[in-house]
Every structure is written in structure tokens, then in C-alpha cells.
Amino acid sequence: MKDEQPGFDLARLLAERGSERYELHTRHLNHQLPRMLHTLGFDKVYERAEGAHFWDAEGNDYLDMLAGFGVMGLGRHHPVVRKALHDVLDASLADLTRFDCQPLPGLLAEKLLAHSPHLDRVFFGNSGTEAVETALKFARYATGKPRILYCEHAFHGLTTGSLSVNGEKGFRDGFAPLLPDTAIRLGDLDALHRELKRGDVAGLVVEPIQGKGVHATPPGFLKEAQELLHQHKALLIVDEVQTGLGRTGDFYAYQHEEGVEPDLLCVAKALSGGYVPVSATLGTERIFRRVYSSMDRVLVHSASFGSNAQAMAAGLAVLTVMEQDQIVANARRTGDLLRERLAALVDRYELLHEVRGRGLMIGIEFGRPSSLKLRSRWTMLQAARKGLFAQMVVVPLLQKHRILTQVSGDHLEVIKLIPPLIIGEPEVDRFVTAFTAVMDDAHSGGGLMWDFGRTLVKQAVANR
Structure with a gap:
């Protein structure tokens, strides 16, 4: 034996x-x-x-x-998040079959969208840089334009697409060529307008408060930028990977400024509960229908571990605790x-x-x-x-x-x-x-x- x-x-x-x-x-x-x-x-x-x-x-x-x-x-090690993960593992769900629709992603999307009622759909990935990459791809495809604007000293991630809209030279050095994107000074509406007039801008990606240096966008900038972008058929992409989920004293930092409704919104970090990597890119119906325009394009943007049960359970537990514990x-x-x-x-x-x-x-x-x-x-x-x-x-x-x-x-x-x-x-x-x-x-x-x-x-x- x-x-x-x-x-x-x-x-x-x-x-x-x-x-x-x-x-x-x-x-x-x-x-x-x-x-x-x-x-x-x-x-x-x-x-x-x-x-x-x-x-x-x-x-x-x-x-x-x-x-x-x-x-x-x-x-x-929040006890509610921890219990949710034990529960989802004990449930032995048929996770990631890729040819079914599990309930947890839909439930988490529904809960997230309730905090941004002007947005309609969610793509789940695994990290903040993936959320930004998703937004860049969706903005380019939805507008048919190649260029993304970003702000000096911004940080949006370190994969090639998000690195292209990273405003710190030290992160970019040695990794060229990057995507053909352009930096403007944070709050500079004149520079934004000049770039938009060239007619090739898909959108502007911006942190409501920059993580590098902790610099907030000037009062009124997001609202006025949104109006300029929409006049030129471009999109406002708000990166709330660090500022979102209550960090700044509102659920999202863009909500400190009245009338701002981003076309695409990036979330990650705290949604994980500190356990399972997860990110979300929220967007409008029009953008998602444009990207996923036919059954042939159903997998045109996807992630192997996106929407996995553990990540979804962690996200649902986090949002529940946030509501219950104020x-x-x-x-x-x-x-x-x-x-x-x-x-x-x-x-x-x-x-x-x-x-x-x-x-x-x-x-x-x-x-x-x-x-x-x-x-x-x-x-x-x-x-x-x-x-x-x-x-x-x-x-x-x-x-x-x-x-x-x-x-x-x-x-x-x-x-x-x-x-x-x-x-x-x-x-x-x-x-x-x-x-x-x-x-x-x-x-x-x-x-x-x-x-x-x-x-x-x-x-x-x-x-x-």
C-alpha cells in the first residue's frame, strides 16, 4: 500500500x-x-x-x-468580507465556465451603478490599470478617434496603455514607443480646447484628486471640461481607482462637483476588501452597445479572471459594509x-x-x-x-x-x-x-x- x-x-x-x-x-x-x-x-x-x-x-x-x-x-481582515469569501468558497459554484451568466457579477454591477445612476453598464477586470485600459479602448472605439488626453503628473497605471497616460516621466522612461496621447496641465481648459479642435481626441482621463502630490482639480474644471469634450464628441473618463468608494468623503470624488457625469468611470483598489483583486469600468449604454455591437464581438474585450465569484463576493460585501456602517x-x-x-x-x-x-x-x-x-x-x-x-x-x-x-x-x-x-x-x-x-x-x-x-x-x- x-x-x-x-x-x-x-x-x-x-x-x-x-x-x-x-x-x-x-x-x-x-x-x-x-x-x-x-x-x-x-x-x-x-x-x-x-x-x-x-x-x-x-x-x-x-x-x-x-x-x-x-x-x-x-x-x-474585515469580518464581513472574510465571511463572504468563506461562504463563496464553501458554495462550490460553477465559476468561470465562460458559457453561462452567474448572478454575482450582475448583483455587484447593480449595486455599483446605484451610486452613479447616469451610468448603465459595468465591465469587471482585475486591477486599476486594467480598468483604465478598458476605458481607453472603449473611448477609442466608441468615438472612432485615436488620441487620449491626460494631465501632467497623473498616475493611471503601468501597463502600456495606461502608461501612455501616465504623467510621470520616471515611469515612462525606456518603455517607448507608447500610444499617441497628449498631456495638458491640470485645470488648463484652454489647452484642452486647443487639443480638442484638432478633431482626433477620443477623451480626457483625469483623477479628481491626483495621487501624486494630492492635487485636486480646480473648482469647476470637471464640469467645464465635460462640456468642452461633449461639444467635440469626446468623452470624460474619470479615474477613481484611488479616490473612489468613500475615500474623499463622498462615494466618488467627482461627486463633490455638481453636474459632473463622466462617460466612463474606473474603480478598483478598495472594492477588493483587501483580499481578491477586482476592478470595474462603468460606462453609458451607448458606449457599451457600440463596443459590443454584435454577437461576433461578444469577447472583443474580456479578462480570464474577470467577474470571478470570489472577487464579486468581496465587492458585494464591501459595498454592504459601507452602507451599513456609514x-x-x-x-x-x-x-x-x-x-x-x-x-x-x-x-x-x-x-x-x-x-x-x-x-x-x-x-x-x-x-x-x-x-x-x-x-x-x-x-x-x-x-x-x-x-x-x-x-x-x-x-x-x-x-x-x-x-x-x-x-x-x-x-x-x-x-x-x-x-x-x-x-x-x-x-x-x-x-x-x-x-x-x-x-x-x-x-x-x-x-x-x-x-x-x-x-x-x-x-x-x-x-x-
Whole structure:
């Protein structure tokens, strides 16, 4: 009789080899990631997570103000989402047959469309960049025009199509030729009009609040852009991959501006509940009927794992929790409190330039100080590499105060806060107290913070 083969034991595998995590990444994945984490002192070992918190092996608690780049809208391991996934796995559904119509995609589409009643149909993919790729393809096909406009400093993803409308040069370098698209300055209606008059523009893709730097579109821009686009038979594509699902204190960020009704809308990140990748591209009846114009074109745009049962169940659970727990209202209320308390510090610290954003998407920008002593240190950092001071703030927030944040973009002196939407006043108190301590240290002119700054300067110079 043959010996029984042991099954896959995940717990045992992690217990035996989990300590190799950084070595495994160095050998087999992106070798620069562990190098970067080690340089910054971010090479932590987190053992578990729940809600807006992590814990390390010693039981130390870390506050998450990053939410996995916005994926963890409801925090980690939300019990309702977790149960939904257990339920859908236990149901043993006949998923992804590709020649039937399962109920879960239709139910999730119905629930999503209720929040954008002017839109009619949904395509489900797996990531934010896929949602943008879908919108670009649909806009080109529906209008019969080749060119997409986008805004400088935009971020819409890193696959070839979405990279073509990415406003950051560092992401685009070395990947040309890209699609024939054109950047305009955020809020520049004159530039938009000039491009539209050329007659070859399919649409404009725009983030209501740019993730890079946390810059909102100017008041009235989306509405006026929409009118100009429609006059020239072009489409407004709104990218809400990061700003959507309550992040800015409304269900979608475009809804802060009255009368805006995008033709195509991109959603992802938080819709996943932090478990199963999922994205959605919402559009009008006219656009979808144009793309899927006959039975011959039924698969003209599709995704192998699109609309899978686990992703659909996660999305339905997320939207249910958002409604029942009033997540959007909490994001607005808590975001206002956090932003107001941080803005009150601007006059107190000369290195602190501005606090901006909406809801729980907040940018903290640093700028050139006025005093001679601080100005000389600031100039040293800027000469080495713009963005080093913001990195100097992020590091002690983690090292000394156990709070995870991020610099908002390459060469930017901006920290971005996008915590889980479930945080409340205790988390606001903890962050503001820690941030104040870091600012006090920076303005004292000494201490470990500026010592670390010298380390970053050496690293920046070495990488040139």
C-alpha cells in the first residue's frame, strides 16, 4: 500500500521559511525592494494585521496610514468580507465556465451603478490599470478617434496603455514607443480646447484628486471640461481607482462637483476588501452597445479572471459594509478632523508648507524654511535630491512612533495619508501627536533625524 502523500501545509511552510522573506525577495523578485527597505529602516517583520493596525513579533502595534496604497478601505481582515469569501468558497459554484451568466457579477454591477445612476453598464477586470485600459479602448472605439488626453503628473497605471497616460516621466522612461496621447496641465481648459479642435481626441482621463502630490482639480474644471469634450464628441473618463468608494468623503470624488457625469468611470483598489483583486469600468449604454455591437464581438474585450465569484463576493460585501456602517460619512468626518488639526500646525513650523486634500486623502507638503540654520540644511537636501526631507519625516514616523506613511511621489516633498476609512479620533490623536514630535525634532536643528538625512544624501549621490 502506497504511503499517503502529505497535503499542502501553509502554516508549516511559513513557520519553516518565513524568516527568509527578505533573502527570497533579493534572490528571486525585485532585488531593489529589500535594498530600499533596508536603507530606510523599513525592513520590518510584521506578524499579523487587523483593521488599521499591524503587530510585529514582539507584539508592538503599528498604525497603518497607507492602507496598502488605498486597497484596504475597510482595513485588514474585515469580518464581513472574510465571511463572504468563506461562504463563496464553501458554495462550490460553477465559476468561470465562460458559457453561462452567474448572478454575482450582475448583483455587484447593480449595486455599483446605484451610486452613479447616469451610468448603465459595468465591465469587471482585475486591477486599476486594467480598468483604465478598458476605458481607453472603449473611448477609442466608441468615438472612432485615436488620441487620449491626460494631465501632467497623473498616475493611471503601468501597463502600456495606461502608461501612455501616465504623467510621470520616471515611469515612462525606456518603455517607448507608447500610444499617441497628449498631456495638458491640470485645470488648463484652454489647452484642452486647443487639443480638442484638432478633431482626433477620443477623451480626457483625469483623477479628481491626483495621487501624486494630492492635487485636486480646480473648482469647476470637471464640469467645464465635460462640456468642452461633449461639444467635440469626446468623452470624460474619470479615474477613481484611488479616490473612489468613500475615500474623499463622498462615494466618488467627482461627486463633490455638481453636474459632473463622466462617460466612463474606473474603480478598483478598495472594492477588493483587501483580499481578491477586482476592478470595474462603468460606462453609458451607448458606449457599451457600440463596443459590443454584435454577437461576433461578444469577447472583443474580456479578462480570464474577470467577474470571478470570489472577487464579486468581496465587492458585494464591501459595498454592504459601507452602507451599513456609514463608512463614507466617517471618512468625511474623520478626514476633516485630521486635516484641520494638521493645518493648525502650518503657522507653528516653518518647514511645513501646506496641508490639503479631501476626506481621508490628505497631502502634507514641506517647503523652504525662513531661518538661516534650517535653510542651509534644506538646501543641502534639495541639492542631493528633491523629496529627501519628506522621506526624513516618514522614517521617524515609523521608527520612533510606529506609524506607516509614504512620500507622495518621486522628487516630491509631500507625504500622503490614505488610511483605512474606518479610523476615528484615537488614530487622529496618535498621528498628530507623532507628527508634532517629528516636526519638533526637525526644527530643533539636531538629533537623529538630520543624521539620517546625511545618510539619504550619500545614498542619493551614490545613485546618480
